[in-house]
Amino acid sequence: MNDDTLPGCHCCEGQQPRPAIYNAPGLPALAWRIDTQPGFNQRMLAELPLWRDPATGSAAPRPLAALTTREASDATLALVDAAACVADVLSFYQERIANEGFLRTATERRSVLELARAVGYELRPGVAAGVHLVFTVEDAPGAPGVCTIAAASPIQSVPPQGKLPQVFETTDELLARAEWNALRPRLTRPADMALLDISGGANPLVLRLVLLLPQGSVPANTDGLHQGLASGDLYRLDPGLPVDATVDALEVARVYLGADANTIQAGELLLFVGKNGGKLRQLVLRATEVKEEKALQRVRIALEPLPDPVQPAAPPQLQWYLPVGMLSVGKYAQAQVENVSFTSGNIATTFGGKAWQESELQAMLAIQGWSGQQLVQAISASLQPPAQPVAPEAGAFSFGARLGFFGHNAPQWNSLPASNTKGGAAYYPKNWDGTNPGIWTDSQGGTIAPHHAYLERPLPGLAPGGWMVFDAPGAKASTYVLYDAREAARADYGLSGRAMGLRIAGSDGKPLASAPTEGFTFRDTTAHVASRRQPLVELPIDAPVAAGSQHVELSAMVLGLARGRPLAFVGPRSDIPGVDAAEIVLLDDVVHANGRSTLVLKGNKGLQFSYLREGLRIHANVVAATHGESVQEVLGSGDASRPFQQFTLRRPPTTHLSAANSSGAQSTLALRVNGLLWNERPSLYGAGPDEHVFATRIDNEARMTLLFGDGRQGARLPTGQLNLRASYRTGMGADGEVAAGSLTMPRAMPLGLRGVSNPLPAGGAQDPEKLEDARRNAPLTLLTFERVVSLSDYQDFARAFPGIGKARADLVSVAGAPRVLVSVLGATGGAPGAELLDNLRQAITDQSDPSQHFALAAAALRHFRCTAALVIDPQYTADAVLADGSTRLLQAYGFEARDLAQPVTAAAVLALLQQVPGVVAVQLTVLQPYGAATGGDTAQQVLPAFGARWDAATGAMQPAELLLLNPAAVQLLEAKP
Incomplete structure (x- = not known):
C-alpha cells in the first residue's frame, strides 16, 4: 500500500517500541526520561481507538473508535496534547531528581552536601588566608621605643580597583621594639x-x-x-x-x-x-x-699591581665566615651566680673573646640586674677605634707635598761662564750634568753636613718622626724617617736661595751619622713629604647573604630575640638584578660574640633566596595574621524543655583556619552558655547526656547553624534569658589573598607604632568546596578511613586537605630506598604557604606509617605557548570565532582543568579548536614549552609534564610538574582557505 492512500490519522502506522533506559558507567549525567512530549502525544493518540470503559468488560464497545480526526483544533486532541505536555514536564523533573540522587551526576550544591553527609563527609567550608605582618616602631628621639600589639589586632588592606578591603587579625600578642625594626647583616x-x-x-x-x-x-x-x-x-x-x-x-x-x-x-x-x-x-x-x-x-x-707573583687586578669577593671562637667552637659562656659589678673591666673580662647564647645572656642580665641596653652601648663603645693609634709609626700614609731637591732646576753646566768652570779659582770645576751627583752631596760630590739632603724650598709643618718617600725613575722608591727639618740658606748649582735641610733618622730614632747610599740623583728625584696617617676603614663584605645560609651575623649586638620568633628577610636578590624578594624564617637561636649577634635559623635548608648584603633588611617585629574579622554575637535563649535546639549565626561565612588535623581546618567559633564554654563536635552521635557539646552544619549559602542535644545524645541547653553568646570571625576564601604591601591600615594605632605592612602576599586560602571538588573528595573518606598507607592514600589525603588544589604522590628511588614525594599546589594556583605545608605534613605524619618516609614539596609550574591559523566559515564573524577559540584553549589548559604530570598533545589542541563553531580547518604552527630555545617555531607533537623524580645532576628529588597555557603566549590567526 502506498503512503498516499493512508488516512491522515496515521493510526495504521503502528507504535514505535519504547527504548530501554540504559546508562553506561561513568557518565556525567543520567538519561532517565521515558519519553518526551511528541512521544507521549503519539502514544496517547494511538491508544484512543482502543480505549473502553473498564467497568463494562472486554466485550464492551470502544466509544472513541469513531474519533478519526487528527486536527489540532479538535477539543479532544487538544486535551491529549496538554496531557502530553504534563507528562513531558513530569518526566523531565523525574530525570533531574534521579541525577540529584547520585554524587557524580548531581548539579545542586545542596544535593552534593546531603549525599556527602550520608557517608559522614561535610563539604569543606573553605579556609582563610594567612600572612605575616611586619610592624615598625617609632624610633624618633623621645619616643618610647616599645609597642605592644595585642592579639586579634585588626589590620585592613588597601584594596585594588574593583575589590573590597579585607580585614586580617594577628594571631598572637607581639612586643615590638624600635631596635628590631630593620636589622642589618654585617656589612x-x-x-x-x-x-x-x-x-x-x-x-x-x-x-x-x-x-x-x-x-x-x-x-x-x-x-x-x-x-x-x-x-x-x-x-x-x-x-x-x-x-x-x-x-x-x-x-x-x-x-x-x-x-x-x-x-x-x-x-x-x-x-x-x-x-x-x-x-x-x-x-x-x-x-x-x-x-x-x-x-x-x-x-x-x-x-698599582706588583710584578711576579702577579697581584690580582681586582680583589676577589670575600666569602663570609663564622667568626672564630663563636659558632665554630660550640662552647658558650655561662651566667655567673656571684655578684659582678657593672664596670668596663668586668664587661671586658665577661664578654671579651667569648660567645653567649641568648638564653644564657638573659639569665646573666637577670641575675646581675644589669641593663641590656647599657650593656649593648658599653660593648659597642669598646669596639670603636682608640683616639690615638697604638703604633703611630705603623699604618697607611699619604703625603701632603711633593718637592724636588735643591739644584734640580739648575742651568746646564756648559752654559756657565768659563770663569766659574775652568781655572784654579773655578767654583764648579766638575760637570754636574756629566757626573749627575746624588741628593746626598753638593754639585761637586762634597758632603753637605750637618744635613743629609736639601729640598728645593722651605716647607713649613714638617714634623719630626714623619715618613718620607724618595722616588726617581731610575731607582726604587725608598722610605725614610724624618729626624729634623730646618730652613737654611743654600748656594750651589749656580743658584742661591732658601731651602729646607733634612736630617734622616735611623731605626733607633737617632740621626744617621752618614748619608744614605741610595742612588737618587739631584734632577729627577721627587720627595714625598708631610706624611699623614690615614685610618683604614673596615672593608666591605662583597659576598651576598647566600641561599641556604643558616647563620647570619648582624652588624650590631641585639638582645631579647626569643627562639621561635618569625623573621622577615626582605631585600634585592643577588642572582637576579633588579628583583626584590622576601621570605619568612623562624629563629632557632641567637649567639652573641665580639660585640655582634648571629642569628641561627631553624630548619636544615636555610634561606630560600640569595640577597645583596647592602640592601638586605631583617625585620624582627613580625607576627602571623589570618583573614577574618572578630564578631561577638548573642544567639538567643536556651530552653531546657526543647530538644535539638538550633541557632544560626548572623554573619556568614564563619572563618575556618588551616590546622594540622585530619579535616585540615578548625573553626574560629567559640560558644559560651551561661558563661561556660561548650565544645564543638562533628556529630552529636555518641555524645553523653550530660556533655556540653554541639554540632554545626553549613548550608548552601555558607550560613552556619548550631545543633544542640536532646538530653540523650548531648545535653539540652539550660533555660535562660539570652544566655547563648558566640564569638567567631567572619570572612575567608580567595578574596583574602591580598597582594604584598597592601595590609597597611591598622584599625587602632597603639602608642609608639609607626606603621605595618606585609612583605609577602597572603596565601593558603580556599573558597567553600566546589561541586567538582566535592564529587572527588567525598568518597575519599571511605577510601582512606583517616589513615594513609598506600601511594594513592597520600595523594587522596593531600588532595582533600583544605587549601590544596592539586596533589600527586610518586614513588621515587633515593639511593636505592623508596621515598614518597607528594607534590602539591594551593587552591588558588600558586605554591602553598609554609604554614599550610607544615599543617599538611603533620596531618599526614599523624595518619601514616612512621616507617614510610615521605617528603612534601610544591609542584613546579611550567607553561607552553600555542599559535594556530584557523580557516573560518565566511558566515561567521572572524573576531568572534578567534575569541571563542582562545577562551576554550585557556579554559581547557588552565589551572582548574589540568592535572599534575598531564602532558599536552598537538592532537588534543587540534581537536579542541576544530570543535569551535565557525572553524573549517586548523593549522597548528607553534606548540612549544614557553621560554624553551628550540631553534625556531615548531609544533611539537607532545609536550611532556613529568611526575616526581630523582635528579642526579642536582642530587635532589624534583616535584611533579603542572603544564599550563601561558595566557600571554596564545595566538590565533585567521587563515584564508
Missing part, C-alpha cells in the same frame, strides 16, 4: 692588613700587601692566597688588633681609607708600614684610581 669586616715578606729570606725583600683572614675561610684555589701563616711572619699595619695564631693572607689591590683621604689623587704614592715586634717594614704603592664614596664616608683607592 664590613676589620681591615686587618699586613705586609707579607715573600722573598724567603733573600735580599732584597719582596713585600705584598695582604688581608688577614681566619684560616680556611677562603677557597684554596683563590688567586693571591697564602695559607697557614704564623702571625710572627706578618708585619701588621694595626698591631693593636687581635689575631689568631695561624691565619690565611689574601693579596689585595685596593684599600678603603677614611673620608679625609679625598684629597689623594690618582698617581700619588701611598706608604704602608707594618710592624712586628720592634721591626718595621715599608711598602710603597701608587694609587691608580681614587673614588670617593660619600654615602659610606670612605674613599676607595685602587693600587
Whole structure:
C-alpha cells in the first residue's frame, strides 16, 4: 500500500517500541526520561481507538473508535496534547531528581552536601588566608621605643580597583621594639692588613700587601692566597688588633681609607708600614684610581699591581665566615651566680673573646640586674677605634707635598761662564750634568753636613718622626724617617736661595751619622713629604647573604630575640638584578660574640633566596595574621524543655583556619552558655547526656547553624534569658589573598607604632568546596578511613586537605630506598604557604606509617605557548570565532582543568579548536614549552609534564610538574582557505 492512500490519522502506522533506559558507567549525567512530549502525544493518540470503559468488560464497545480526526483544533486532541505536555514536564523533573540522587551526576550544591553527609563527609567550608605582618616602631628621639600589639589586632588592606578591603587579625600578642625594626647583616669586616715578606729570606725583600683572614675561610684555589701563616711572619699595619695564631693572607689591590683621604689623587704614592715586634717594614704603592664614596664616608683607592707573583687586578669577593671562637667552637659562656659589678673591666673580662647564647645572656642580665641596653652601648663603645693609634709609626700614609731637591732646576753646566768652570779659582770645576751627583752631596760630590739632603724650598709643618718617600725613575722608591727639618740658606748649582735641610733618622730614632747610599740623583728625584696617617676603614663584605645560609651575623649586638620568633628577610636578590624578594624564617637561636649577634635559623635548608648584603633588611617585629574579622554575637535563649535546639549565626561565612588535623581546618567559633564554654563536635552521635557539646552544619549559602542535644545524645541547653553568646570571625576564601604591601591600615594605632605592612602576599586560602571538588573528595573518606598507607592514600589525603588544589604522590628511588614525594599546589594556583605545608605534613605524619618516609614539596609550574591559523566559515564573524577559540584553549589548559604530570598533545589542541563553531580547518604552527630555545617555531607533537623524580645532576628529588597555557603566549590567526 502506498503512503498516499493512508488516512491522515496515521493510526495504521503502528507504535514505535519504547527504548530501554540504559546508562553506561561513568557518565556525567543520567538519561532517565521515558519519553518526551511528541512521544507521549503519539502514544496517547494511538491508544484512543482502543480505549473502553473498564467497568463494562472486554466485550464492551470502544466509544472513541469513531474519533478519526487528527486536527489540532479538535477539543479532544487538544486535551491529549496538554496531557502530553504534563507528562513531558513530569518526566523531565523525574530525570533531574534521579541525577540529584547520585554524587557524580548531581548539579545542586545542596544535593552534593546531603549525599556527602550520608557517608559522614561535610563539604569543606573553605579556609582563610594567612600572612605575616611586619610592624615598625617609632624610633624618633623621645619616643618610647616599645609597642605592644595585642592579639586579634585588626589590620585592613588597601584594596585594588574593583575589590573590597579585607580585614586580617594577628594571631598572637607581639612586643615590638624600635631596635628590631630593620636589622642589618654585617656589612664590613676589620681591615686587618699586613705586609707579607715573600722573598724567603733573600735580599732584597719582596713585600705584598695582604688581608688577614681566619684560616680556611677562603677557597684554596683563590688567586693571591697564602695559607697557614704564623702571625710572627706578618708585619701588621694595626698591631693593636687581635689575631689568631695561624691565619690565611689574601693579596689585595685596593684599600678603603677614611673620608679625609679625598684629597689623594690618582698617581700619588701611598706608604704602608707594618710592624712586628720592634721591626718595621715599608711598602710603597701608587694609587691608580681614587673614588670617593660619600654615602659610606670612605674613599676607595685602587693600587698599582706588583710584578711576579702577579697581584690580582681586582680583589676577589670575600666569602663570609663564622667568626672564630663563636659558632665554630660550640662552647658558650655561662651566667655567673656571684655578684659582678657593672664596670668596663668586668664587661671586658665577661664578654671579651667569648660567645653567649641568648638564653644564657638573659639569665646573666637577670641575675646581675644589669641593663641590656647599657650593656649593648658599653660593648659597642669598646669596639670603636682608640683616639690615638697604638703604633703611630705603623699604618697607611699619604703625603701632603711633593718637592724636588735643591739644584734640580739648575742651568746646564756648559752654559756657565768659563770663569766659574775652568781655572784654579773655578767654583764648579766638575760637570754636574756629566757626573749627575746624588741628593746626598753638593754639585761637586762634597758632603753637605750637618744635613743629609736639601729640598728645593722651605716647607713649613714638617714634623719630626714623619715618613718620607724618595722616588726617581731610575731607582726604587725608598722610605725614610724624618729626624729634623730646618730652613737654611743654600748656594750651589749656580743658584742661591732658601731651602729646607733634612736630617734622616735611623731605626733607633737617632740621626744617621752618614748619608744614605741610595742612588737618587739631584734632577729627577721627587720627595714625598708631610706624611699623614690615614685610618683604614673596615672593608666591605662583597659576598651576598647566600641561599641556604643558616647563620647570619648582624652588624650590631641585639638582645631579647626569643627562639621561635618569625623573621622577615626582605631585600634585592643577588642572582637576579633588579628583583626584590622576601621570605619568612623562624629563629632557632641567637649567639652573641665580639660585640655582634648571629642569628641561627631553624630548619636544615636555610634561606630560600640569595640577597645583596647592602640592601638586605631583617625585620624582627613580625607576627602571623589570618583573614577574618572578630564578631561577638548573642544567639538567643536556651530552653531546657526543647530538644535539638538550633541557632544560626548572623554573619556568614564563619572563618575556618588551616590546622594540622585530619579535616585540615578548625573553626574560629567559640560558644559560651551561661558563661561556660561548650565544645564543638562533628556529630552529636555518641555524645553523653550530660556533655556540653554541639554540632554545626553549613548550608548552601555558607550560613552556619548550631545543633544542640536532646538530653540523650548531648545535653539540652539550660533555660535562660539570652544566655547563648558566640564569638567567631567572619570572612575567608580567595578574596583574602591580598597582594604584598597592601595590609597597611591598622584599625587602632597603639602608642609608639609607626606603621605595618606585609612583605609577602597572603596565601593558603580556599573558597567553600566546589561541586567538582566535592564529587572527588567525598568518597575519599571511605577510601582512606583517616589513615594513609598506600601511594594513592597520600595523594587522596593531600588532595582533600583544605587549601590544596592539586596533589600527586610518586614513588621515587633515593639511593636505592623508596621515598614518597607528594607534590602539591594551593587552591588558588600558586605554591602553598609554609604554614599550610607544615599543617599538611603533620596531618599526614599523624595518619601514616612512621616507617614510610615521605617528603612534601610544591609542584613546579611550567607553561607552553600555542599559535594556530584557523580557516573560518565566511558566515561567521572572524573576531568572534578567534575569541571563542582562545577562551576554550585557556579554559581547557588552565589551572582548574589540568592535572599534575598531564602532558599536552598537538592532537588534543587540534581537536579542541576544530570543535569551535565557525572553524573549517586548523593549522597548528607553534606548540612549544614557553621560554624553551628550540631553534625556531615548531609544533611539537607532545609536550611532556613529568611526575616526581630523582635528579642526579642536582642530587635532589624534583616535584611533579603542572603544564599550563601561558595566557600571554596564545595566538590565533585567521587563515584564508
